[in-house]
Amino acid sequence: MTLFEAYQEGLKLLKNPKNDEINIRSLLCENNNLKSMSDFYLHKNENIKDLQRFNRELHRFLSGEPVQYITGKASFFGDDFIVSNDVLIPRNETEEVVDYAIKKIKEKFGSKNISISDVCAGSGCIGCELFLHSNVDHVFFSDISDKAIAIAKQNAEKLGVKGSFYVADGLDYLNQSVDVVISNPPYILKKEDVDQSVLDFEPNLALFTDEDLTIYRKITKKAVEFGVPLIIFEIGYDIKGKLEKIFKEIAPNYSLEFKKDINDKFRICSLSKID
Numbered sequence: 582m583t584l585f586e587a588y589q590e591g592l593k594l595l596k597n598p599k600n601d602e603i604n605i606r607s608l609l610c611e612n613n614n615l616k617s618m619s620d621f622y623l624h625k626n627e628n629i630k631d632l633q634r635f636n637r638e639l640h641r642f643l644s645g646e647p648v649q650y651i652t653g654k655a656s657f658f659g660d661d662f663i664v665s666n667d668v669l670i671p672r673n674e675t676e677e678v679v680d681y682a683i684k685k686i687k688e689k690f691g692s693k694n695i696s697i698s699d700v701c702a703g704s705g706c707i708g709c710e711l712f713l714h715s716n717v718d719h720v721f722f723s724d725i726s727d728k729a730i731a732i733a734k735q736n737a738e739k740l741g742v743k744g745s746f747y748v749a750d751g752l753d754y755l756n757q758s759v760d761v762v763i764s765n766p767p768y769i770l771k772k773e774d775v776d777q778s779v780l781d782f783e784p785n786l787a788l789f790t791d792e793d794l795t796i797y798r799k800i801t802k803k804a805v806e807f808g809v810p811l812i813i814f815e816i817g818y819d820i821k822g823k824l825e826k827i828f829k830e831i832a833p834n835y836s837l838e839f840k841k842d843i844n845d846k847f848r849i850c851s852l853s854k855i856d
């Protein structure tokens with residue numbers, strides 16, 4: 582069977598072929614070791630390498646499993662990251678956070694080399710991309726999950742990112758200041774806000790927080806104690822009001838900025854130390 586025939590067979594089984602055809606191509610590209618999705622059309626008349634594997638993976642996909650967990654990789658900010666179901670699949674919203682952070686870092690530090698702490702690192706996507714796209718020369722990656730931090734380490738090694746790795750609650754491991762603390766912590770309050778496939782397959786630890794937003798409080802408190810000049814968070818669309826109160830209380834000598842994402846939802850927040 583050729584790749585194209587397998588693709589057509591796969592399409593027939595999809596509930597939503599318009600949205601999901603790209604995922605079938607992704608499974609087939611992995612199967613035949615094609616580097617890029619655009620190679621699919623160039624190689625579409627080649628025989629599929631392992632039809633049984635494709636059928637197994639297609640079945641997993643049809644049962645709701647995200648294609649990134651099946652192929653073991655997710656694209657983020659132009660790079661492929663290793664993922665497993667121990668880490669959140671990096672999201673487009675987080676690419677916006679990285680983009681914002683690159684600009685903020687340039688504004689605040691100019692051409693100075695800096696160190697950053699990527700707290701709640703998961704796959705390590707934020708820290709890795711800031712290393713690759715700004716003048717960051719060391720990333721402290723940390724996560725409460727040892728399995729997640731092992732994946733962050735693999736990604737950093739694969740992408741040539743210089744870093745150190747800690748299994749820790751928030752910033753508990755930190756014993757020296759860094760120039761920037763950045764974090765995309767779990768921030769969902771209500772299960773109803775989450776798609777079933779996310780609930781079924783992505784780690785709960787990466788998704789949900791408590792009403793007091795303890796994780797934001799803890800990270801900010803410790804960063805403020807150390808006088809970290811710039812703190813950047815990804816935030817949930819519905820927690821801006823709560824966070825404003827928390828930050829005004831525990832970081833009074835920082836200026837606060839909230840930014841919306843392309844879907845017009847508050848998604849990014851930064852605290853910049855007033856000199």
Ligand SMILES: C[S@@+](CC[C@H](N)C(=O)[O-])C[C@H]1O[C@@H](n2cnc3c(N)ncnc32)[C@H](O)[C@@H]1O
Pocket residue numbers: 668669670671672675700701702703704705706707723724725726729749750751765766767768786787788796
């Ligand atoms: C929303 S995911 C973000 C992952 C990655 N930074 C990204 O943007 O794709 C949150 C991560 O925080 C970790 N986490 C949850 N509670 C934590 C805590 N108290 N301290 C440190 N990490 C925590 C989870 O294991 C998960 O990897």
